[in-house]
Amino acid sequence: MRDRPKIKDIAEKAGVSVATVSRALAASTLVTAETRQRVLDLARELDYRPNVSARNLRTRRSMTVLMVVRDVGNPFYLDILKGVEATAREAGYAVLMGNTENDPARETEYFNMLRDGHADGMILMTGKPPPAGGWNHLPVVVALEMIEGSGLPHVQIDNVAAARGAVEHLISLGHRRIAHISGPVPEPMSVYRREGFRLAMRDAGLTIPAGYEVRGDFLIESGMECCRSLFSRSDPPTALFVANDEMAYGAVHELRRIGRAVPGDVSVVGFDDLYLSKAFYPPLTTVGQPRSEIGRTAMAVLLGILSGGSEAAEPIVLPTVLRVRGSTAPPRT
Amino acid sequence: MRDRPKIKDIAEKAGVSVATVSRALAASTLVTAETRQRVLDLARELDYRPNVSARNLRTRRSMTVLMVVRDVGNPFYLDILKGVEATAREAGYAVLMGNTENDPARETEYFNMLRDGHADGMILMTGKPPPAGGWNHLPVVVALEMIEGSGLPHVQIDNVAAARGAVEHLISLGHRRIAHISGPVPEPMSVYRREGFRLAMRDAGLTIPAGYEVRGDFLIESGMECCRSLFSRSDPPTALFVANDEMAYGAVHELRRIGRAVPGDVSVVGFDDLYLSKAFYPPLTTVGQPRSEIGRTAMAVLLGILSGGSEAAEPIVLPTVLRVRGSTAPPRT
């Protein structure tokens, strides 16, 4: 940074004005090929790089987007980040990481970064709406989560239908006593997955015994605890629909600990298809989400907004797929 | 961004000069408490936020650091990122993500971002040195990897000793025929872990049969393939030291596929202690790295450099711990 060559230096050496240099560098047509080449050669020779702060100040853009998640430590976001990063890079944008840890102060702080010019746009995956007041028409795309009534563009999956399909799989195997380990309801994503569970059960004419819906927090340990409570009952389930893979790992772990075979005694279905679920034992039956595509699509939508396009009013819903593996089987008869 | 209030607006409303406003906002002592309060109230009222581009241009700092990894999709980096992010945030820095995919062009591109003012410093985890020429004394901290002869500050673990300890564990259980699935040698990290394997074997007076060292690439599939080649031999090993957990998952998966029990027939030790290894079946014996602390420490070192401190000449070596779990046992007699 210190003593980097600037446009002025190139201008002096080339015997032209700074304006011409700027135009040449921008590949403007308003400059002869000859002078343009001279400037380019000089720039290369001096190893010139434009100062981004100066450029940003002048152009009022940062060519940076902000990706805000609840927890950077969650492996679920990896492929999404990867998709966002790839698409952003292609378009010349850098990606800033935002981590809220569900802290409201941090959430608004990241929105502020949009206004102070830190970033031009945001991909929001916290499920929390922008703070009220003057926050309209922000270049924000909501991914994964749903922020109802926000009017923001969304890129998501159909959680209800996906969950329903997963439970229907269990039912079609012959299970009747199916329990659900949910996410942290009343967050929309958790509510929708639970809703899918309920719909599938209802349509099959099955009742959900009291206490068969247990609330978790999406972490491994929580899967273990919820599982423990379900299997301390006198009427334990023969199958579990778990709201995400991590809790499913925990549930399987706990089942093994208390001596129940998976899928022999209990079938388990997860949600997310983390990259490890296929190497898990038993390989986990789970709902696959197109994470990488969610990231790429969200970034593409954001790019559209940033280049002045109109925002799509309808949420973009990407398809999921049920991956049937070794953790589900017919119930023991 | 558009039509945000600026210092000038506050100055006019407060009836003072922009200089005074700037000073008041900076909590300078060169301003009366009274005017300071007036400015602060006004700033809050107008919902003022300083323009970062203008500030960066003037101060010649971006208050941003760049964290560059080989593959953002690798879960191994999660806790490190989390540590970096937390420490950076406390110090008022934002974190930009860089992803090289081992592409040399990208690697230099991220170094360029340091020079063009995109970021003030970098935490480098690619193992690739800065491009030659004029790159001296860059505010770069190398984490995890080793870039020998670079003169850059390092935050790392002792891979040789950690690997050695893992293999000694297998030896102490009574194993004699121990094979090694390595990372992509000749990369330093992979070489060091293999070196630890060799030293432990040598010290125990054990020979390593030809072909007992198989080269992987740190991914699950590679663990499966390497394992397959080892167990197609007439003298298969009774224990495996695998250079990372992901390949260990793959190896265990493959062992199960060919009907070998873990740890009954074959013991397996991994490296990294990914957050899933304890929920894996069998729970994986592995070398635990203080990932979060590596991230925090690397960022702290970088902050020291950025605030003008002298760089530590000696690498900072953080301790590892062997986590003995269920994937290792004495060999079948």
Added chain:
DNA sequence: TTGTAAGCGTTATCAC
């Protein structure tokens, strides 16, 4: 086609 000059919104250096 090129040059001149006016900003972009701050912070820092002077005076007063």
Added chain:
DNA sequence: GTGATAACGCTTACAA
């Protein structure tokens, strides 16, 4: 203590 004012390095009317 406070106020003019000059940078910071770039882009872009407007002139020539």
